[in-house]
Amino acid sequence: MKETISASQIGDLALHLLAKAVVEIPAQYLGLMEAACLRESNPLARIHLQAMLDAARVAKEEKRPVCQDTGITFFQMKIGGKIKIAGDWTHALHLATAKATGIVPLRPNIVHPLSRKNQGTNCGWGLPYIHYDHVADVDYVEITAIPYGGGGAGQTAFVEIPRIGPKVKPLMKGILKTIIDAKAACPPMVVGVCIGGSKDLAVRVATQAVFRRPTGAANSDPEARAMEAELLDLANRLNIGPLALGGDTSVLALHLELRGCHTAAIPCAVAFNCWPMRIASARIYPDGRVEEVVYPPHPKISGEGKCPEK
């Protein structure tokens, strides 16, 4: 007999994670911001990075959402193959989203696309957005709550390249162009890229790549790793900078994924997140134990949101 996790346990944890994600930017991520601040040679960009770190600190201390745009609620789930879930867990995630909207509160962003009717719950018409993976060998459910801000989410784009001829250079150029075009997304940004797949898969994988953790960790595939390192370096020479007002850090991290694709096609999708990385993950086990999934900041970095003195 498989052990059981209830839908209501999943809902309770989802509510907790959503409430946490909007006010607390992960320390590991703040570490990347601090490192960017230390590296920055443009004085105005340094002031902006410091203000962002201040905003993150105040948000955590006072439990104020760091950004007023608490976005579209996106849940990524890992469902262990060794357990079973009693009850309707997707419904539990809907209830958690509606509850968080009332008590955190979140900004009620979700409307009908045509009538613009707002139910005030951040739910409805197929939202929240839930993606789940089945992971055969584990005995937990892992929930990742992502309040995905409209500024970043709205910039998702395809890179179109000629189907006849070389692929690598046109992709590199096209991805850089896409990053410039996304500069309104509150840089420094996190960029997710998927090369390959079907077009719909490319968008989903690029989006999930944005939220790959720990942020900035390299892909284990050597080709993907080489390309993401190169793209990150090139992107940070664009001088977009914090708030698109110039500086050495335009992109804090770039995660690239490769997927198989049809012989006739090479889809490429690019997705973005703004600097406030809102994300929180935890695992729940059948005995009710909850384990938050956290990543430590770089050992030389405080992770407390302080721009180091030069």
Next chain:
Amino acid sequence: MPRKITLTPPITEAQARELTCGDIVFLNGTVFAWRDRASERMITLADRGEKIPFELEGSVHWHCGPIVQQTPSGWAVSSAGPTGSMRFSAVEGRAIQDFGVRLIVGKSGMSAEVRAALRSKGAAFLAAIGGGGSLYAKQILHVRQIDWLDLGLPEAFYTLEMRDFGPLLVAMDSHGESLYEKLRLQEKLEELWAEIDDRRSVGEIDWDR
């Protein structure tokens, strides 16, 4: 060091013209916060020749849809920061020309049409920190009024009383300057493209593949 300037709305033409790109502004007093749906309503009213029911002469616009909550002592704002301003270029071009709006607070810049309006009427665009919602919410002394609630909470028209609202960076001024234009991003992109063209490989990847 940049100049620090504190202003209290209504803003005069002379005060707006005094601002130059790179100045840091703090505001005390009334600021109007609104976004997409309210901008549509303003355009509709203006097109019909009806009066927009707010005193726009010398006013400050903030492109922002805050997180608000009703409390026993009134509306409370937990987070309020700028939303992207480019999409409001048409409405602000008109608001500056026809209704005397003097300062626009937002992010990521506005169109050439707005730049021209800033110049001809004497007004400025101030960049706030995107994602700085926790900081700016603390500068809201109180929510004086919320209008157009029928548009939905994020889309309503907010009249806010601010204290030391800032730092706001003058990013487009009345002298035709724009900090965004100075970055020459397109030229940078083309330089990097040329560099990519000259490359042969990176890591294990043949770039001509």
